[in-house]
C-alpha cells in the first residue's frame with residue numbers, strides 16, 4: 001500500500017508549490033489533499049488523550065459500573081472497558097482478549113469473561129484469572145478529576 005504523506009505535509013507541499021510556482025502537477029497535489037477533511041486529529045490519533053465526561057455515562061454513576069466504548073482509532077479502533085472501581089477510581093482496559101483477539105464482555109462480579117474460549121480476567125487489574133489467555137488485558141492509564149467529573153484517558 002502506498003504510504004501517503006500526512007495532511008500537514010500535504011498542505012505544506014500545496015502551499016510550497018503555490019508559492020514557488022513550481023511545475024508540480026496541480027491534480028497530483030489536489031489528490032494528496034483529498035481525505036484531509038475526513039481525517040480527524042483528535043481523539044483518533046494513537047498516543048493521544050481523551051476526556052470522558054462521566055456525567056454523560058449512566059453506567060458509570062455507580063461503583064462497579066462498567067461500559068464498553070470505542071474512541072476513534074485509539075486501541076486500534078477496538079473498544080475499551082471503563083470500569084468504576086470506587087467513587088474516585090476507574091480502570092481502562094482494552095476489550096481485546098489477549099488469547100486470540102475476541103472482544104471480551106462487560107465484567108460480572110469482578111470478572112471479565114471472554115466467551116470465545118473461556119478466558120477470564122480480573123476487572124480491577126486485567127490480570128488473567130483463567131486461561132487459555134496468558135497475558136493480561138492491556139491497561140491504559142487514566143486520571144479522574146472529581147471537581148470536573150471527567151476521566152482523562154491516555155492511549
Ligand code: FES
Pocket residue numbers: 097098099100101102114115116117118119131132133
Ligand atoms: S479469544 Fe478470548 S479466550 Fe480465546
